[in-house]
Amino acid sequence: MSGDAAERAEATEGARPARTRCGLVAVVGAPNAGKSTLVNALAGTKVTIVSPKPQTTRFRIRAVVIRGASQIVLVDTPGIFRPRRRLDRAMVAAAWGGAQDADLALLVVDARAGLTDEVRAIIEGLRKGGRPVWLVLNKTDLVERPRLLPLAKELNELLPFAETFMVSAATGDGLDRLLDRLAEAMPEGPWLFPEDELSDLPERMLAAEIVREQILRQTHEEVPHYATVETEQWSEREDGSVRIDCTIYVARPGQKAILIGDKGARIKEIGRRARLELEALLGRRVHLFLNVKERAHWDEERARLRALGLEDPG
Numbered sequence: 204m205s206g207d208a209a210e211r212a213e214a215t216e217g218a219r220p221a222r223t224r225c226g227l228v229a230v231v232g233a234p235n236a237g238k239s240t241l242v243n244a245l246a247g248t249k250v251t252i253v254s255p256k257p258q259t260t261r262f263r264i265r266a267v268v269i270r271g272a273s274q275i276v277l278v279d280t281p282g283i284f285r286p287r288r289r290l291d292r293a294m295v296a297a298a299w300g301g302a303q304d305a306d307l308a309l310l311v312v313d314a315r316a317g318l319t320d321e322v323r324a325i326i327e328g329l330r331k332g333g334r335p336v337w338l339v340l341n342k343t344d345l346v347e348r349p350r351l352l353p354l355a356k357e358l359n360e361l362l363p364f365a366e367t368f369m370v371s372a373a374t375g376d377g378l379d380r381l382l383d384r385l386a387e388a389m390p391e392g393p394w395l396f397p398e399d400e401l402s403d404l405p406e407r408m409l410a411a412e413i414v415r416e417q418i419l420r421q422t423h424e425e426v427p428h429y430a431t432v433e434t435e436q437w438s439e440r441e442d443g444s445v446r447i448d449c450t451i452y453v454a455r456p457g458q459k460a461i462l463i464g465d466k467g468a469r470i471k472e473i474g475r476r477a478r479l480e481l482e483a484l485l486g487r488r489v490h491l492f493l494n495v496k497e498r499a500h501w502d503e504e505r506a507r508l509r510a511l512g513l514e515d516p517g
């Protein structure tokens with residue numbers, strides 16, 4: 204272990220490390236490059252956030268990895284590929300925007316498939332972004348060593364990658380070094396996700412996203428743009444059901460009134476439909492409690508959420 208790594212390991216023991224780092228890492232690559240396998244291998248567990256409507260967010264958070272004092276938020280940018288219709292093209296633009304908002308992007312390339320047209324197209328998109336991009340040549344277990352360097356060189360000629368890694372997401376080869384470098388590269392700042400929320404983060408985010416989806420469907424005024432949803436509490440009940448408390452934050456009293464509706468009719472309907480959808484997805488009974496609040500310091504919060512892609516840039 205290098206001195207640096209030893210220091211970081213020590214920093215995680217006991218109290219929270221003094222100088223934390225946190226950043227967003229967009230994982231991009233052609234279909235089948237091994238992005239999901241890589242994310243799961245980096246996270247060490249299967250943390251896949253099922254998003255029924257990926258186009259409502261610019262990012263989909265796939266995993267939150269803690270390495271020493273760093274929190275690495277791995278996101279993917281849904282819908283980068285195969286734009287068929289105009290709407291899809293708009294989504295693609297947003298997806299690229301997502302890659303640009305991240306602190307850095309990992310381009311995952313299947314080393315066996317090599318430089319395909321799809322890879323070229325993605326590199327084009329990334330080049331315009333101007334964000335640092337690291338190359339991750341994956342599936343090295345399937346390729347003879349001597350083929351790897353020429354491929355890395357060829358790709359680096361198209362876009363000079365800040366760093367190049369050769370890994371196998373399947374065997375774990377090379378992943379420690381990648382994680383160490385990611386941890387070092389994260390900007391200094393507070394962790395976005397407190398440690399005690401991490402275990403059920405996927406479910407919490409799913410619940411918030413489904414409630415937000417219902418707000419979008421059921422209000423036509425300016426409310427959706429200004430509303431964000433957070434899952435405050437997730438508690439398992441003995442009978443196998445789950446109680447979920449979500450807070451909907453709005454910017455102004457007028458928006459609160461619209462959301463609540465006449466005698467609470469609208470918020471009830473939002474809650475009812477969101478609950479049905481959650482029950483279907485989770486396969487269990489759900490007690491969903493919605494709370495609408497105005498939030499001070501709104502702009503700061505919005506900036507944070509927008510950075511995460513949890514809110515439309517409105």
Ligand SMILES: Nc1nc2c(ncn2[C@@H]2O[C@H](COP(=O)(O)OP(=O)(O)OP(=O)(O)O)[C@@H](O)[C@H]2O)c(=O)[nH]1
Nearest residue numbers: 233234235236237238239240341342345371372373
């Ligand atoms: N041998 C080998 N197979 C791998 C490796 N990484 C991924 N795979 C396999 O490659 C296939 C595609 O992997 P995924 O992780 O689903 O790829 P993806 O990029 O997320 O694919 P999309 O969801 O289609 O974008 C799967 O069958 C994986 O098991 C690797 O390092 N070595």
